[in-house]
Amino acid sequence: MALRTIVTLPEPVLYRKARPVTKFDKTLQTLIDDMIDTMRDAPGVGLAAPQVGISERLIVVEYADQPDEAEGEEHKEVKPKLYVMINPEIVKSSEETVMGIEGCLSVPGLVGEVERFEEIQVKGLNRRGQPMKVKAKGWLARIFQHEIDHIDGVVFTQRATKVWKPETQEEEEDKV
Ligand code: ZN
Numbered sequence: 001m002a003l004r005t006i007v008t009l010p011e012p013v014l015y016r017k018a019r020p021v022t023k024f025d026k027t028l029q030t031l032i033d034d035m036i037d038t039m040r041d042a043p044g045v046g047l048a049a050p051q052v053g054i055s056e057r058l059i060v061v062e063y064a065d066q067p068d069e070a071e072g073e074e075h076k077e078v079k080p081k082l083y084v085m086i087n088p089e090i091v092k093s094s095e096e097t098v099m100g101i102e103g104c105l106s107v108p109g110l111v112g113e114v115e116r117f118e119e120i121q122v123k124g125l126n127r128r129g130q131p132m133k134v135k136a137k138g139w140l141a142r143i144f145q146h147e148i149d150h151i152d153g154v155v156f157t158q159r160a161t162k163v164w165k166p167e168t169q170e171e172e173e174d175k176v
Contacts, residue, residue: 004038004052008106009155011053018048018055018151021086024129028058032084032127035060044105046143046176048150051106057087059147063174065140083134088124088148093117100142102156103166105175112160116142139174146176
């Protein structure tokens with residue numbers, strides 16, 4: 001396992017539509033492990049292969065999903081969950097959309113307000129090539145949409161209604 005270099009704008013790979021993964025070989029397993037290490041080290045809550053210069057449809061996400069406040073468990077410590085998803089595809093999305101502030105490891109020093117689906121279902125393959133499906137809402141859904149944009153060559157600044165330099169550390173969001 002090793003850390004990879006995170007590429008930043010205007011690196012062309014970030015604007016390229018990535019190709020699907022077809023080989024589930026050792027090279028892929030190493031790339032996945034390196035991406036997990038790189039995301040944790042950054043630190044970030046998501047990372048797509050183009051962000052480490054590899055134009056392939058592969059994303060990793062690690063996020064502690066907050067339980068619904070209605071359940072009265074908002075103060076409970078939630079363990080982050082790791083998702084490795086290959087050739088991910090959004091198969092369902094809610095009519096409802098939400099605005100939120102995003103930052104990106106590949107766009108240092110900028111955040112932006114982006115509209116995303118509140119809930120999505122994502123279909124893809126796990127690291128062994130077996131089918132998997134994730135239902136996500138809120139921030140988790142936002143992270144998946146941000147990462148899937150990356151493998152389509154889309155950076156959040158292209159979608160944002162407003163982009164600015166955060167003035168304080170507190171304004172900095174989880175990076176993806
Ligand atoms: Zn990003």
